[in-house]
Amino acid sequence: MQPNIKQSLDIVSLVSIGQHPQSGRVRRAEQDGRAVELGMNLGGDNLTVLHAGDPQEQALRTYAGMGLSSMQVLNLDLQDDAVPALADYLQQLRPDIVLTGVRAESGESSGMVPYLLAEKLNWPVVARIADIVSVEDGVAEVMLALPRGQRRALKVALPFVASVDNAAPEARQSAYGPGIRAQIEPLAGVKEEDTVRSNWSEAKAKPRPKRLKVVKAKTAAERFKAATAKPQGEAGKVLKGVPAKEQAQEIFNLLLEEKVI
Known part of the structure; x- marks a missing residue:
């Protein structure tokens, strides 16, 4: 279903580094890929795909291979907290919609990033959306994904943060050539050490x-x-x-x- 958009939207899709559940190899995160797909359908050329981490990470090319000409990466170290850097960037950019996955596939994977960003930006947050049906007069009609395939329509004022559920349209196939040719633009980000995570030790479940x-x-x-x-x-x-x-x-x-x- 094509969304009814009667205004030019500035959309940011946040992406993370995914991890295959069986092999553990890095990949495009499933939900983040759907967030990029939804952003491309809504924003077109006004879509900004943003990652906080290492600009040299090759898994980012799988997002670019979806047809992106460029990506922005906030250059952060592994021990840095991504939320302050993302919030600072979004406060300067002031987009209309920020799309994320429900939770990351690697690292802390707490699912708290959309809520923490919305709190810092003082924006509303909508969890587990399946689609954005229309945007008109500064109000978006979104479709929430409920259990057992059910849906619920909800209206929310711009700007807002939304997490994209697995019920959203599947991400298109990533092409190797466009992914290699896309420009990865490293940006300086606010660096704050994640003191809680730095004291953790990770092990296989x-x-x-x-x-x-x-x-x-x-x-x-x-x-x-x-x-x-x-x-x-x-x-x-x-x-x-x-x-x-x-x-x-x-x-x-x-x-x-x-x-x-």
Whole structure:
């Protein structure tokens, strides 16, 4: 659905470095790509794609490959807080709409950036939008993404910050050639160290413990039968006349195999 836009809009799409959930390789973040797609459909040539971080990061080229001629990057170090730099830049630029993903795919991934920016800019924030239907007389009609595919229309005055949900239009394919030819413009940003994150240590997430099968038995006989019955289609082991230590070791090994511990 093409949005009904009756005024020229200045739109900023904020992008981050994504991370593939299986391989861990850097990539274009899924939700940020949708924010760029929505910004391109709304703003056209008035779209500014902004990243806070390393201008040399090659993953940024995958955003540029969507058809962008240039991107702006606030040159920040890994330990710097991106929110003050982004807020300072947006206060100077004064765009009509700022689009972000709901949360980043790497780093802190708290999902707080849209709210912190809106607080610093004193703008309204709209969470999890699927589309911007129209903008007229300084008021935008946005479509919120609700569970189970439902939608809710909402009107919000410009300027505002919006986070883009996975229900928004999918980002177009990134082309290698245009991505390489696009100009990455590094900008000086306000540098404030993120003191909270600097004290953290990052590690790979551990799988959650697996729940054992719950037996809904009412009587003692049924509970005994469920505890001693051999599972259907699975290899079992019956221990008779075995020392308690070896029995405990077998139980421990089973819990490890089932990823309960």
